[in-house]
Amino acid sequence: MISIVGSGRVGSSIAFLCVANGVDDVLLVNRDKKKALGEALDIASAIPANSNFSIRGTDDYSEMIGSNIVVIAASVGSYKKDRTETMELQVKMIKDIAKQVKQCCPSAIILIISNPLDVLTYFFQKETHLSRFKVIGIASNLDTSRFRYYISETLSVPQSSISHALVLGEHGDSMVPIFSRVKVGGNPLFSMIDNRDSITSNVRNYWKKLRNYKSRSQFGIAKNTFDVINSILQKKEIHIPASIVLDGEYGERDVAMGVPVKINQNGVFEIEKIKLDDVEMSSLKKSSAKISNDIKSLHV
Ligand SMILES: NC(=O)c1ccc[n+]([C@@H]2O[C@H](COP(=O)([O-])OP(=O)(O)OC[C@H]3O[C@@H](n4cnc5c(N)ncnc54)[C@H](OP(=O)(O)O)[C@@H]3O)[C@@H](O)[C@H]2O)c1
Secondary structure, three states: OEEEEOOOHHHHHHHHHHHHOOOOOEEEEOOOHHHHHHHHHHHHOOOOOOOOOOEEEEOOHHHHOOOOEEEEOOOOOOOOOOOOOOHHHHHHHHHHHHHHHHHHOOOOEEEEOOOOHHHHHHHHHHHHOOOHHHEEEOOHHHHHHHHHHHHHHHHOOOHHHEEOOOEEEOOOOOOEEOOOOOEEOOEEHHHOOOOOHHHHHHHHOHHHHHOOOOOOOOHHHHHHHHHHHHHHHOOOOEEEEEEEEEEOHHHOEEEEEEEEEEEEOOEEEEEOOOOOOHHHHHHHHHHHHHHHHHHHOOOO
16 A cells, blocks of 8 residues: 555645556545545546555544555645745654654655655654665655756757756755766767756756746656656666665765665665766765755754
């Protein structure tokens, strides 16, 4: 069973993809029970005729018992300029949720979606003492989709011609698109663009641009999260950048941030060490310091 805590835009979109693709039973857990019941009832109409699986809604965490994957997409407020605006409230929320999840599903793989992503991934793992390899913050693969989108727009090439695109570090203003490894049609991206500034700024501000037109994003993160869920359930490996508490990798410890990881049905089984250029390495250090400062600034 997949339990999804938070039945808002993102949680319900992830549930919809899981149900429509018939991957497992889904439980929506929401603070306001009516919302969970309503979304579950709506999404239930997307269960394929040949599916063995169901979707239910609840406000009772004990119904999560037996889940092998728990997705946290809950949120208590919205931010306007920076994902850390609601940090104090969100950290209190994630600590409460963490206690319940630990009690009900201590061996589940946890996918954190809520923002500020890296700070919440950190606090969830610290609160539960679950293995750091089972508490995975999903966002850098979304940022990578956005990086690929802007490379494709800038060079007027299809995304299929772009390989090795990656975004690491914070899911926030200090995120680090990795240009040095990207190939377009087999050639280095650096042979086609003059500098990284414009694409970097566009990737970092993608969510702000989107908010000029609609309230908040939901489909990109839903698809990126579904891909992780699906590969775990299918017992396949997926190689993506994701946030995980670090213990010396990339020279950082006691902080969570996006790094390249390999995930299988047991969680993260390898943190990949990839070569970065000097600009990228120094930006990653700054990104890690930003998240550390956010963590230390909290009085919760
Ligand atoms: N990782 C990424 O790349 C990414 C991308 C997009 C969004 N996000 C983040 O994902 C989160 C959800 O976004 P959204 O647009 O779906 O927000 P939303 O529509 O406001 O939904 C949040 C839901 O969480 C519920 N909730 C709050 N506290 C809860 C708790 N303790 N237990 C259970 N449910 C609780 C709320 O319940 P009520 O109905 O009672 O208010 C609400 O239904 C946000 O933090 C957002 O920033 C992350």
